[in-house]
Structures are given as structure tokens and as C-alpha cells.
Amino acid sequence: MADILxxxxxxxxxxxTRLSTTLILFGxxxxxxxxxxxxxxxxxxxxxxxxxxxxxSFSGIVAGTLxxxxxxxxxxxxxGGNIALTSCLVAYLFNLAHPVxxxxxxxxxxxxxxxxxxxxxxFITRLDLNPIITTLGTMAVTRGLGxxxxxxxxxxxxxxxxxxIGRTVIPGIxxxxxxxxxxxxxxxxxxxxxxxxxxRKVYCIGANQAAARVSGINVRRVKFVLYLMSGIAASLSGLxxxxxxxxxMPQHARGMELDVITAVLLGGTALAGxxxxxxxxxxxxxxxxxxxxxxxMIGFRYVHISVFQGVxxxxxxxxxxxxxxxxx
Amino acid sequence: xxxxxxxxxNISKQFPGVQALKDVSIDLRxxxxxxxxxxxxxxxxxLIKILAGDYRADTxxxxxxxxxxxxxxxxxxxxxxxxxxxxxxITLDTLTVAENLLVGHLPTRKxxxxxxxxxxxxxxxxxxxxxxxxxxxxxxxxxxxVHQKQVLEIAKAIHKKxxxxxxxxxxxxxxxxxxxxxxxxxxxxxxxxxxxxxxxHRLKEVFDITDRVTVLxxxxxxxxxxxxxATMTQLISMMVGRELAEFYPKRxxxxxDTLLEVGDLTINGIIDRVSFSLRSGEIVGLFxxxxxxxxxxxxxxxxxxxxxAGRVAVKGTPTxxxxxxxxxxxxxxxxxxxxxLEGLALGLPVSSNITMANIxxxxxxxxxxxxxxxxxxxxxxxxxxxxxxDIATDANSLSGGNQQKIxxxxxxxxxxxxxxxxxxxxxxxVGAKVDIYHMMENLCEAGAGIVMISSELPEMLSMAxxxxxxxxxxxxxxxxxxxxxxxxLLHATTL
Numbered sequence: 001m002a003d004i005l006x007x008x009x010x011x012x013x014x015x016x017t018r019l020s021t022t023l024i025l026f027g028x029x030x031x032x033x034x035x036x037x038x039x040x041x042x043x044x045x046x047x048x049x050x051x052x053x054x055x056x057s058f059s060g061i062v063a064g065t066l067x068x069x070x071x072x073x074x075x076x077x078x079x080g081g082n083i084a085l086t087s088c089l090v091a092y093l094f095n096l097a098h099p100v101x102x103x104x105x106x107x108x109x110x111x112x113x114x115x116x117x118x119x120x121x122x123f124i125t126r127l128d129l130n131p132i133i134t135t136l137g138t139m140a141v142t143r144g145l146g147x148x149x150x151x152x153x154x155x156x157x158x159x160x161x162x163x164x165i166g167r168t169v170i171p172g173i174x175x176x177x178x179x180x181x182x183x184x185x186x187x188x189x190x191x192x193x194x195x196x197x198x199x200r201k202v203y204c205i206g207a208n209q210a211a212a213r214v215s216g217i218n219v220r221r222v223k224f225v226l227y228l229m230s231g232i233a234a235s236l237s238g239l240x241x242x243x244x245x246x247x248x249m250p251q252h253a254r255g256m257e258l259d260v261i262t263a264v265l266l267g268g269t270a271l272a273g274x275x276x277x278x279x280x281x282x283x284x285x286x287x288x289x290x291x292x293x294x295x296x297m298i299g300f301r302y303v304h305i306s307v308f309q310g311v312x313x314x315x316x317x318x319x320x321x322x323x324x325x326x327x328x
Numbered sequence: 329x330x331x332x333x334x335x336x337x338n339i340s341k342q343f344p345g346v347q348a349l350k351d352v353s354i355d356l357r358x359x360x361x362x363x364x365x366x367x368x369x370x371x372x373x374x375l376i377k378i379l380a381g382d383y384r385a386d387t388x389x390x391x392x393x394x395x396x397x398x399x400x401x402x403x404x405x406x407x408x409x410x411x412x413x414x415x416x417x418i419t420l421d422t423l424t425v426a427e428n429l430l431v432g433h434l435p436t437r438k439x440x441x442x443x444x445x446x447x448x449x450x451x452x453x454x455x456x457x458x459x460x461x462x463x464x465x466x467x468x469x470x471x472x473x474v475h476q477k478q479v480l481e482i483a484k485a486i487h488k489k490x491x492x493x494x495x496x497x498x499x500x501x502x503x504x505x506x507x508x509x510x511x512x513x514x515x516x517x518x519x520x521x522x523x524x525x526x527x528x529h530r531l532k533e534v535f536d537i538t539d540r541v542t543v544l545x546x547x548x549x550x551x552x553x554x555x556x557x558a559t560m561t562q563l564i565s566m567m568v569g570r571e572l573a574e575f576y577p578k579r580x581x582x583x584x585d586t587l588l589e590v591g592d593l594t595i596n597g598i599i600d601r602v603s604f605s606l607r608s609g610e611i612v613g614l615f616x617x618x619x620x621x622x623x624x625x626x627x628x629x630x631x632x633x634x635x636x637a638g639r640v641a642v643k644g645t646p647t648x649x650x651x652x653x654x655x656x657x658x659x660x661x662x663x664x665x666x667x668x669l670e671g672l673a674l675g676l677p678v679s680s681n682i683t684m685a686n687i688x689x690x691x692x693x694x695x696x697x698x699x700x701x702x703x704x705x706x707x708x709x710x711x712x713x714x715x716x717x718d719i720a721t722d723a724n725s726l727s728g729g730n731q732q733k734i735x736x737x738x739x740x741x742x743x744x745x746x747x748x749x750x751x752x753x754x755x756x757x758v759g760a761k762v763d764i765y766h767m768m769e770n771l772c773e774a775g776a777g778i779v780m781i782s783s784e785l786p787e788m789l790s791m792a793x794x795x796x797x798x799x800x801x802x803x804x805x806x807x808x809x810x811x812x813x814x815x816x817l818l819h820a821t822t823l
Binding site for chain 1: 630632652653655656662664669670671673674675676680683684685687688691694695696698738742
């Protein structure tokens with residue numbers, strides 16, 4: 001009955017290769033750290049590593065939730081605008097004649113992110129609009145509102161209000177709070193994606209949305225929750241950035257969509273959905289973070305890195321595409 | 329006898345494990361309509377695909393006007409004046425009638441190569457007029473009805489100088505009036521000397537429009553007869569012709585209480601006051617032609633499509649089916665007609681596919697109990713005899729029969745009592761079919777009930793305890809197992 005059983009010869013091998021994609025990425029990371037350490041004495045300093053990890057945390061948090069969105073076959077490019085608007089709103093509220101108390105700023109910021117995420121989720125799941133176009137619109141709206149709110153100026157935050165989330169380290173062990181948040185969020189997302197019913201639904205929707213619906217999975221609700229999560233994660237990143245820079249400005253986090261999408265794709269998430277993992281994305285954000293930081297340390301300018309980043313993004317997608325084509 | 333327009337001589341074609349065609353010969357004369365009939369799998373489509381150049385025959389020859397031809401691709405067939413109208417129309421919906429008609433050779437202004445729209449619309453108008461077709465060249469094709477699109481396709485074929493027109497189930501999606509108007513156009517083509525091959529499941533139409541009929545069964549030609557000298561009964565017995573083998577493991581099981589009661593289910597314009605009931609231990613077959621509405625009944629009962637009116641009662645309790653979740657909550661499970669489209673998450677492992685419709689019950693609370701999932705998946709792989717290296721294997725790498733068994737396992741895992749199965753053995757090999765029949769019988773023995781759609785007559789007659797015939801959205805007949813025959817069923821579809 002050979003025709004009944006189409007087993008590919010490398011069946012057992014295949015799973016090993018998938019695992020090793022993530023392993024290879026971590027290997028690449030280790031090599032990069034070694035190379036940059038050799039090239040630049042400053043790279044391997046405590047100060048630089050700490051700065052680098054804080055920067056990674058800032059974009060890593062959004063990359064984590066975006067991974068889930070992208071596994072369903074969706075996309076959220078409104079995250080940069082969301083971050084900018086969050087920083088503007090926080091700075092604005094704090095600089096009013098009767099400033100909003102500092103303790104209230106965090107829930108207000110997160111509520112803003114949730115509202116933006118719900119807005120995206122509504123149009124994408126209820127009206128079935130294309131996620132790229134919908135979040136592209138939201139990106140323009142949020143960044144535009146940032147300009148309106150600040151009258152296109154930067155609003156400084158003189159007192160250290162949000163600084164405690166952006167800069168402060170946990171006393172004693174010198175670990176930046178953003179890094180702690182990043183680690184906790186990734187641990188939760190890892191559990192959600194690979195050990196929870198919700199995570200399984202995310203994969204099912206990405207693999208075949210119609211089959212997921214027939215199987216009684218509430219496709220709309222799952223996707224709505226993901227866009228909501230993405231919005232909240234972006235506003236959390238916005239809080240961190242506001243804390244680090246002590247300024248609210250509408251130009252914050254420009255082009256950040258590109259960083260985050262590159263990291264998620266590098267981590268092995270398929271643009272078409274159905275495939276991806278949190279560990280892969282972790283490797284992706286670490287590699288990109290080390291790369292940018294390392295390049296800066298050995299003297300490249302932002303403009304050079306931007307060219308490199310664009311080339312890298314296309315190369316990653318091409319590599320995965322070629323690999324998948326070979327498999328079929 | 330005059331030279332035939334087309335002759336296919338001694339065509340044989342073997343696919344892995346199946347002899348699709350064996351020594352089949354047909355001929356078509358100018359100005360004639362030849363009907364090609366047979367059950368699903370009889371070899372009609374294979375024969376047509378060989379003529380179109382999609383497949384190459386293993387042995388056999390094709391002659392056009394007495395000249396031997398060798399088609400290696402569909403464009404070869406087109407170059408010899410053969411055009412095909414398939415069930416699924418391939419019109420360019422965002423363009424106009426004129427653009428569709430003249431695609432590839434739109435008139436251009438000499439100097440700059442731009443399309444001369446005035447001339448294009450005028451050309452198209454003339455083409456349509458000579459064929460007595462009432463269409464405005466400037467209409468956007470997406471706005472046309474199915475019938476109008478079909479007429480447009482025919483016009484396009486004729487405009488490309490087709491002398492042989494092959495139509496595969498052209499009336500499947502048409503109502504009575506449009507069918508008659510299509511036939512008027514075909515008769516017009518006959519007068520112009522075009523030869524038409526007409527494939528249809530609707531025998532009544534075969535008598536309306538064809539001059540001769542060729543009957544295929546199990547890849548062989550049974551006979552070609554003059555339509556005027558044949559009877560409906562004669563054609564049906566030629567199509568069916570075989571004894572139903574032991575192949576179907578149907579058992580006599582006790583029939584219990586009513587599980588599902590459907591009253592006056594209506595979807596405006598599609599199904600009209602469909603009523604039936606399903607009892608435990610019973611398989612009820614819904615039989616009908618393509619487009620009869622039988623699938624809409626099943627989809628509505630599972631909440632995939634809404635319905636406009638009607639009552640549904642599950643175990644005597646009136647219920648409103650509110651989406652697939654609601655249906656599953658009421659103990660109703662559904663097996664989709666196309667496993668790749670709506671059944672499987674290809675790219676995910678066998679285990680994830682099996683638990684997919686019951687994921688909320690795999691473990692307590694938020695967490696997924698992965699050990700429980702593995703146990704359940706392994707149990708179903710054994711019980712339904714899914715042939716797979718292990719439960720972690722990608723569902724995509726298994727054969728159609730094993731994929732279908734995964735869909736069945738998924739359905740069983742939901743613990744449903746009422747199963748709606750849309751073509752449960754479509755496109756799978758015989759061994760897997762028998763396994764699925766056994767599972768269906770086991771379900772009935774355990775007190776479940778099954779509503780089944782099948783377009784394979786033998787399967788319907790052998791597995792269903794009762795058969796409800798649906799034609800044009802209405803129930804036209806109901807037969808119990810003892811009284812149902814192929815002839816009666818086919819006849820009821822013409823009512």
C-alpha cells in the first residue's frame with residue numbers, strides 16, 4: 001500500500017531541522033557577540049551591555065506580541081505610531097496646569113494602547129479589512145494625533161515620573177526594569193503560545209482560518225485579543241521610551257515597525273502565518289539588537305545601518321522562501 | 329458515412345492504482361450534439377482532459393477531420409479549433425464584455441498602439457449580434473449572471489473559430505429558463521456546423537439537446553446510442569450496470585429516538601421549506617444534483633451559513649444554531665466537503681488536527697494538557713487506523729485517505745451525537761473508504777445519527793437507511809432503504 005502512505009524519507013529529520021533553525025540563530029548570536037567584543041573594547045562593557053539590553057527590551061516587547069499576530073497571518077504596523085502617541089499623551093498630561101498624578105499615567109497610557117489595539121481589531125475582525133491597510137491607517141492617525149497634541153513640539157518631562165519604568169534598575173542587582181518586563185512578558189508569551197489552548201488556536205487560525213472556524217474556534221475573538229495585546233504592548237514600550245528619554249515627541253519610534261517585523265521574520269515566523277515561535281523571535285530581537293549596537297560601537301552611522309537593515313530583511317525572507325521551496 | 333469532425337480511437341489512460349480509461353473510442357460529427365454520460369469516476373473528465381491536452385493518453389489516437397493530431401498542451405487543442413466551457417467559468421470579472429470577448433486581440437490605433445475602444449465595442453457588438461446574443465459590450469462582466477457569463481464564454485469560443493465545443497456540466501448552476509436559452513444557442517451553433525460534446529448528470533437534458541449519447545462506466549465505453557431511440561431507464565441501467573459489492577459494511581442496527589428535527593428550513597432563493605428528521609442509529613442521505621441546495625441544508629444546520637426561516641430541534645428541544653460553536657455545543661459535528669479547504673490545518677501535526685475542534689476540553693482552565701492531547705491523538709490514530717509515522721507528523725504529508733480519517737477523528741473527538749457528513753469519502757482510495765464506512769456504522773451502533781451527502785449513488789444506496797431527494801431547493805421524494813433504487817433517485821432529481 002505504498003501509495004496510501006506518502007512518508008517523506010526525512011520525516012524524523014524534519015523536526016530536528018526546525019528546532020535547529022532557532023539553535024542556528026542563537027549560534028549566530030554567540031558568534032556576533034564574540035566578533036564585536038574582539039573589534040571593540042567598549043562593546044563588552046557592563047554599561048554598554050546594559051544599554052543594549054534596555055534598547056532590545058523596548059522593541060522586543062512589541063516583537064513578542066507581534067509574533068502572535070503574525071502567526072495568525074496578520075500584521076500590525078501601527079506600533080510605532082502607537083508608541084509616539086503614548087509618549088506625547090503622557091508628557092502632555094504631566095505638563096498640564098493641573099498635572100495628572102504620576103501614578104495614574106501608567107494605566108492611562110496602557111488604556112490608550114488598548115483602545116488603539118481594539119480599534120485595529122474591530123476593523124480587521126468585524127469588517128474583515130486587510131490588516132496591513134488597517135494598521136497603516138492607524139499608524140498615520142496615531143502619529144498625526146501626536147503632532148496635534150504636542151503642536152509638533154517636544155514636551156520635556158522635568159520630573160522623574162516615568163523614569164522609574166524606563167531607566168531605574170532594581171536596586172542591588174543593577175538590572176534595568178525594562179529588561180525585567182521584557183523577560184516576564186516573553187516568559188508569559190512563551191507559555192501562552194506553546195502551552196495554552198489560546199496559543200493552539202492562534203496556530204490553527206494561521207494554518208487554515210476556514211478550518212479553524214469549522215472546528216468551532218472563535219476566530220474573530222482570538223484575533224481581536226491579539227490586536228488588543230499588540231496595542232497594549234506598544235503603549236508599554238511607549239512608556240519605557242518616555243522614561244528613557246524624558247520627552248514626549250511625535251517623532252518617537254519612527255521606522256520601528258521595520259525593526260520589529262525584521263526581528264520576527266528573522267526568528268522564523270512565516271508571513272503567511274501558521275508558523276513561528278517565541279524563542280525564534282527572542283533570537284531575532286537579540287541578533288538585531290547586538291548587530292545595531294555592535295555596528296554603532298565600531299563606528300558605523302545610523303544611515304549605513306538603515307541600508308544594511310533593509311538588505312537584511314529581504315535576505316531573510318529570501319532565505320526562508322528558498323528553504324521552504326526546496327522542501328516542497 | 330461522412331468524415332467525422334473528431335475521432336478519439338482506443339484511448340487508454342492509467343493513473344497510479346486506477347485504470348481511468350480503457351480502450352475508449354468516441355466520434356463527433358459536424359452539426360451534432362454528442363452527450364457523454366456516466367457516474368462520477370466513470371472517466372468522462374479524464375477523456376475530456378486528454379482531448380484538451382491536459383493529460384496524455386497512454387495509448388490511442390485522436391483525429392480531427394481525418395488528420396491525426398498529437399496534443400501536448402491546451403494551446404495545441406485551441407489551435408485546432410477545440411474550445412472548452414467548464415463548470416467553473418474563467419471570465420475576467422473586472423473587465424467589460426468586449427474586453428473578455430476580444431481578449432488578446434483588441435483593436436489598436438495604428439500610430440501609438442493604444443486600444444481603440446470604439447472599434448472594440450463595435451466589433452464585440454457585431455460578434456454578439458451574429459450569434460443572437462443579447463449582451464451590451466460595455467457591461468462589466470462581474471455584474472452578469474452565471475448564465476450570461478456562460479453565454480459570453482461560448483461567444484468567445486466561437487469567436488476564436490471553434491469548430492468543436494466541449495461543455496462540462498454547463499447547466500449545473502442554471503435554472504430552467506436559462507437552461508432553455510442555453511440550448512437555443514447550442515442549436516444555433518449546430519446549424520453553423522459546430523460539433524458539441526455535452527457532459528451532464530441531468531439525463532432529462534441529455535434527451536432535450538443531444539443527437540447521440542455515449543455512456544461510460546468504470547473507464548470503459550458501454551455503448552453509443554441514438555438519443556431518439558433510447559429511454560431514460562435504458563440509459564440509467566447502462567450507467568449503473570454493476571452489482572453493489574460487499575464493499576459496504578452496512579449492518580441492521582436498531583433505530584432509536586429522534587435526534588434532530590428540521591422543519592421548513594428555508595434560505596431565500598436557495599432552499600425552500602426543507603423538512604426531515606434524523607433518529608439515533610440512522611444514516612439519512614441527502615441526494616441531489618450539483619446546485620440542488622443539499623449542501624446548503626447541511627451548512628445551515630451547522631451554522632456556517634445563516635437561514636431565513638425554519639425550525640431546528642435537537643432531541644426535542646427547539647434550538648437556534650448560532651455558528652459552528654453553537655452547533656458543536658448542541659452535539660452537532662460537521663465534516664466539510666473539501667478537507668484541504670475547511671477540514672485540516674495543513675502544516676500542523678496530526679495531533680493538533682485531531683484535537684482542533686475540542687481544544688477547549690484538552691486540559692483544565694487556560695493551559696493545554698499536552699500529555700492528554702498526545703494520549704487522545706494516539707487513541708484516535710489507532711481507532712480510526714490512520715496510517716502515519718507518528719502523531720507529530722505534519723498532516724500535509726499524509727495521503728488523502730489518511731487526511732480524511734484525521735477529519736473524521738477530529739469529528740469523533742468532539743463527542744457529537746449528530747454528524748453532518750458532506751461527501752465523507754470524496755477522492756479517497758477504496759481501503760480508506762471501507763474504514764470510514766465501518767466507523768460510520770460504529771457511530772450508529774453507539775446511538776449517533778448521521779446525515780450524509782454523497783454524489784456516489786452506490787454509496788448512497790448502500791449506506792443510507794433513508795434517502796431524501798432534493799431538487800431545486802425542495803424535497804421531492806423520500807425513500808427508505810428497501811424501496812430506493814438508482815432509477816427512482818435519478819428520476820426524483822428531475823421532478
